[in-house]
């Protein structure tokens with residue numbers, strides 16, 4: 001198999017929800033001499049992008065998208081340890097992400113993370129139902145450029161204000177861009193509460209984050 | 218007989234000024250029958266919000282039935298919505314699946330206005346099936362909140378409904394089989410299993426959920442309908458499924474909906490979140506379902522609000538009352554003017570096709586300002602239907 005063919009198969013594995021097939025394919029790709037970073041950006045991530053398109057035009061639905069995310073992550077888990085050696089060239093930015101205090105909705109985060117990863121944003125998942133301190137600690141520990149708040153309900157979205165304030169008090173606000181995500185967000189309201197933006201769509205979220213960081217779309 | 222109910226009845230009965238020509242009950246019932254009403258009925262789902270509005274914390278009412286009922290009636294007496302929603306939370310739904318000693322691990326109280334948090338009950342499909350096969354939900358029922366809190370609260374509100382001569386209906390809430398199937402194992406797991414697990418196994422689980430729900434309906438026949446309940450909200454699951462999975466697995470909800478429609482006169486379906494038009498279509502075809510509390514358009518659908526309201530109204534035409542607006546988000550962080558605007562858009566787009574009920578797609582968030590709740594009520598009442 002040539003390079004293009006293997007990359008095509010990797011993208012297909014994600015799109016066709018091949019949970020079992022993805023790991024052997026990654027092995028095959030590495031054995032064939034493909035670089036971990038290209039395997040990710042031109043293989044798995046392409047698949048994830050197609051999933052996004054299919055989702056947004058109604059050809060794919062949440063149950064399938066969730067399985068596609070699992071396939072993507074299974075592949076990523078194999079590739080990730082090798083990426084550093086490869087110079088992490090594909091990483092545009094680092095992001096910490098977690099659900100704000102009181103919120104245990106995990107589905108949105110599970111979908112958003114691989115979408116971000118597939119666009120070159122390395123995501124560190126801090127978990128769910130996090131107090132403000134967890135975000136402050138997360139910024140100190142990982143030095144991200146981006147902070148993502150998972151806010152899946154109006155009440156937890158409203159808590160953005162306190163969490164941003166805690167980050168500001170810790171003197172860390174200027175070093176990061178903060179974006180909220182979830183079905184109940186509103187960009188205007190997010191800005192009023194001190195965040196930089198908000199999105200109820202992971203793919204659109206990527207566009208917004210790139211804008212915030214001054215990166216080309 | 219309940220003291221708290223009698224106190225309220227003596228305070229309110231015969232002393233409330235009429236609104237329009239119809240009673241609250243008549244207005245709601247007519248809308249559900251697709252008949253003309255004086256005003257568009259307005260019945261926001263005030264679950265947690267009414268607790269806060271009445272000055273209680275969620276912790277405070279958790280074990281106190283009187284305070285829970287007091288909050289619902291107090292809020293209604295002030296706002297005069299066209300229905301009283303009984304208070305329900307997730308513990309009512311699933312505590313009876315859990316032995317008493319493990320309950321504190323599954324339910325977590327946070328701030329005074331925050332939702333009750335809970336942890337899922339089973340990690341795999343096999344575990345979930347086994348739990349149902351063992352009939353855990355019967356074993357642990359006796360001292361669970363379904364019995365100690367939900368039922369007495371429901372009975373108190375129904376007592377109020379009857380003693381007030383059915384001026385205002387009480388809405389009884391119960392969850393459908395897919396809602397249980399998802400909640401018990403965490404929604405995302407169930408969704409994935411529909412794709413990855415053998416179809417028969419998923420079916421087996423859903424059938425067990427259906428059986429439990431149908432048995433529960435017998436309880437409702439005796440204790441809810443038997444004590445005057447007429448209005449019932451079915452909290453549907455399957456909210457993020459696509460057409461393939463609705464087709465393959467949603468029949469359990471259809472069966473349940475139809476059965477509930479035979480017991481309660483006015484059944485409506487709660488389908489919150491992002492709604493697939495195909496799912497609304499499916500719900501609209503369930504015999505006995507007279508209303509649909511729907512919400513926002515599904516991902517990727519590029520429609521304006523009036524277009525969305527119209528699209529839904531056309532689906533329900535001739536069959537159901539359309540229930541929506543404003544969104545729970547707008548109710549919480551929008552202005553009163555924005556709330557008024559969306560309620561008007563909803564009414565205008567709906568009435569040419571079917572009856573309307575102003576009822577946001579899901580429960581009003583505890584943090585929603587009172588002026589926004591008042592704004593939705595005033596807007597519904599500001600215009601007579603000709």
Ligand code: B12
Nearest residue numbers: 104105106107108148153154181182183202205490491579
């Ligand atoms: C599944 C679900 C649950 C499950 C969650 C299981 C789980 N492990 O996740 C359970 C049953 C546990 C649950 C519980 C509750 N839920 Co709930 N839930 C839903 C539901 C139906 C689907 C959510 C979902 O999976 N969506 C699919 C994902 C992929 O979409 P998404 O989250 O929007 O994510 C997308 C984008 O927002 C974006 N994104 C996600 N994260 C991020 C992060 C960043 C930084 C960015 C940029 C983008 C981004 O990417 C995703 C893809 O585009 C929604 C309704 C809905 N359809 O949204 C309600 C919903 C979120 N829940 C709601 C409520 C009220 C509750 C409860 C309070 C119910 C109750 N009374 O107990 C509890 C609260 C639990 C808690 N404390 O957190 C309400 C919130 C209303 C509001 N406006 O506040 C919703 C919106 C339903 C509604 N009314 O419309 N829920």
Ligand SMILES: [Zn+2]
Nearest residue numbers: 489578579580
């Ligand atoms: Zn809801």
